[in-house]
Amino acid sequence: MDVRHLELLRELDDRGSVTAVATATHRTPSAVSQQLRSAERAFGAPLVEPRGRGLRLTDAGRVLAASARDVAVALAQAEARWDEFRGRASGVVSLAALPSAATFLLPGVLRELADDPIEVVCTDLDVAEAAYAAEVVDHDIVVAHSAIRTPAHTEDTVVRHLVREPLDIAMAAGHPLAVLDRVTPDDLVDLPWVGVPLGYPFDSVRLAVEEATGRGVDVRQRVRDNRLAEALVGAGDHVAVLPRFTAPAGDDVVLRPLAGLASGRHVFAILRKDRAERRAVRRVLDALTSVAAEFAPAAG
Amino acid sequence: MDVRHLELLRELDDRGSVTAVATATHRTPSAVSQQLRSAERAFGAPLVEPRGRGLRLTDAGRVLAASARDVAVALAQAEARWDEFRGRASGVVSLAALPSAATFLLPGVLRELADDPIEVVCTDLDVAEAAYAAEVVDHDIVVAHSAIRTPAHTEDTVVRHLVREPLDIAMAAGHPLAVLDRVTPDDLVDLPWVGVPLGYPFDSVRLAVEEATGRGVDVRQRVRDNRLAEALVGAGDHVAVLPRFTAPAGDDVVLRPLAGLASGRHVFAILRKDRAERRAVRRVLDALTSVAAEFAPAAG
DNA sequence: ACTTTCTTTGTAGGCTGCCTACATGGACGT
DNA sequence: ACGTCCATGTAGGCAGCCTACAAAGAAAGT
16 A cells, blocks of 8 residues: 555545646646556556546545545654654745735744744735635645634644634724724715625625615725725725724724624634644744734734 | 655564564665665664664664554554455455464364455464564464463554463373362372473463472473373373363373362464554454354353 | 674666656537 | 647656675674
8 A cells, every 4th residue: 555646646636636736746747647547556446537627536536535644644743753853843834824814923923933943935815715725735824714713624624713803994094983982883884895805704894784784885896905905995985894903004094993793803724634743833833823812812 | 754764664673683674575685774774864864873783773763663653553544444445354364373272263263254355374383472472573463372361562562362261281091180070289299290391371380380289390391282292191191281172182181170270371362553453354353252252151 | 813604784787667758539618 | 610628648768776796894603
């Protein structure tokens, strides 16, 4: 029972196509295809079957892919114990994080890890809430967010909750509402909004406002980038939902908490179980947790 | 982290020398030595150090060897699940058993497994009690015996108790003691004995007799083979300790239970944890257990 | 002290297996 | 019907692992 064959099946299960596996493992599709046939010969059973333009695993292939996950965990534990023995958690830890969370987490993490021989490679990632989980196949740690505290996750991933961040209402400093300490759904429902694309967590605040008032709000723009949203808010009479920890830099935009409903997002880390075994990965995860904890008291 | 390297270190830990690993894995010592250096390059640390004529693992090497055991278990579980999925536990199961236990267990086991695609390869093995455990590196299942119920075993082996077998006193059919239903230590202590080498479980009966009478018995011969012991007993006035389940075939030797002290041996199976995961191995182990259970009621 | 023996290690060379490059064929969408 | 995308087949190159042989070091016997 060859570990390489198991790993191949696991990759194929995760990525769904020969070409995807090939690019992920830096090989040609031909090589992957040959390895597949070699695996089928070794196991003595068909492991893939044609499916439309591509192919998919048979039941037999999925059984082996599931076992491959356990083997990967055992192997990662071995590596973790080895790092432990050598007293050093080192290596490259790849991170994919939504930009607004990375903004308030990453500087602290890098400061905390300054003395460790760990290189953190962070990519920012701004996708719909449901799409974050899929990124664990390409990154050690995925920092995601959700309106709910415990998002769905698969069998071989683990989720660590980092912090709940309040979502406030941003408006121009000269906006009529800016004189208030806090704003209510009724204050907001008739104003023009700078919103986010459908499926993004901030949208839950808009839905809650609509729920509370029984009326629809007027979403004029749907943008992902918070700095862009700020600029739009600062330049006009729009309001927008913005996370509190990355408060606007300039003086022309202010944040006001939303009264009457609990508006917040949960920021958490998603890891694949085998990757989570690595000592360096745990170290980064702990740093994320402790940096996030510094923000927790302010969560109100 | 290469699985082959881990397996190599594990083998080296188990067998203690490059040449032993080489013969066990059907390679030349040169190949093993080269792989060791390759592993040291890969792990970036010395894994072996010279020790007398041979060499031994460093602490680092032992850490990796320990992890290798866990990886081996995960891999064996994968194989077990694969067999499960295909609905067939097949393959070769190698058995090493002490002859007197194999005599009453193996026929039943082979009968029970007649319809299974499992080939049982049994070697008989007659060594001192402490030496059985070492055989697990070469066989899937080792059937051993001991005077005590739960013998010592290492971290990565499991032990399953099979049956307690009474040990009786054998004597010629015409022996004066043969008229008795049972014999006592006092009856035996002055007779010439056919014993076993030191360290063999039957010797515990001699020790118990000496303990009970306060006198030493006269051991004339020390033989391993029970048939040979029978022949010696049948031909003279000697007595011998023999297990009950493999009763003498002929009419010229009879068995009499020993009164006044609990004389028995425990027969059990020893397995390495990774080998124990294999479905075919479990099947054979279960067959051993059920065959042994048929003898248990007679254990009195 | 010398030799024998057992062990590990080095070197050269062959073989196997994996991968790339390129070409082919099937399935889907336009 | 065509282009596109995906998987697969073939030929050849390259690396890695192994064997055969030679050599060196350490222990034990003479």
